[in-house]
Amino acid sequence: xxxxxxxxxxxxxxxxxxxxxxxxxxxxxxxxxxxxxxxxxxxxxxxxxxxxxxxxxxxxxxxxxxxxxxxxxxxxxxxxxxxxxxxxxxxxxxxxxxxxxxxxxxxxxxxxxxxxx
Numbered sequence: 843x844x845x846x847x848x849x850x851x852x853x854x855x856x857x858x859x860x861x862x863x864x865x866x867x868x869x870x871x872x873x874x875x876x877x878x879x880x881x882x883x884x885x886x887x888x889x890x891x892x893x894x895x896x897x898x899x900x901x902x903x904x905x906x907x908x909x910x911x912x913x914x915x916x917x918x919x920x921x922x923x924x925x926x927x928x929x930x931x932x933x934x935x936x937x938x939x940x941x942x943x944x945x946x947x948x949x950x951x952x953x954x955x956x957x958x959x
Contacts, residue, residue: 897938
């Protein structure tokens, strides 16, 4: 239940930010939540957020929002992309895979939505 609420909250925040972007074509919104098993893993995951955010920005994301939820030991990213191909190029890269492999997780949820104008 927490992951759904967190994903929704991050999604809404990113969608509001995305409203300021030109939506001549349908952008896509990706929301990802990683929940850690314990506090040490959560801190390790949170330390990776700046690197993950930088990779997303350098990869061409129109908008990048990252956050943490210490109570639930979760981190999250919300990004807006011009196309699924742009997103796939980043998340399929060796650099992304190397950083994502460092995440310590009990649960992982990632959803991709088409942003409606």
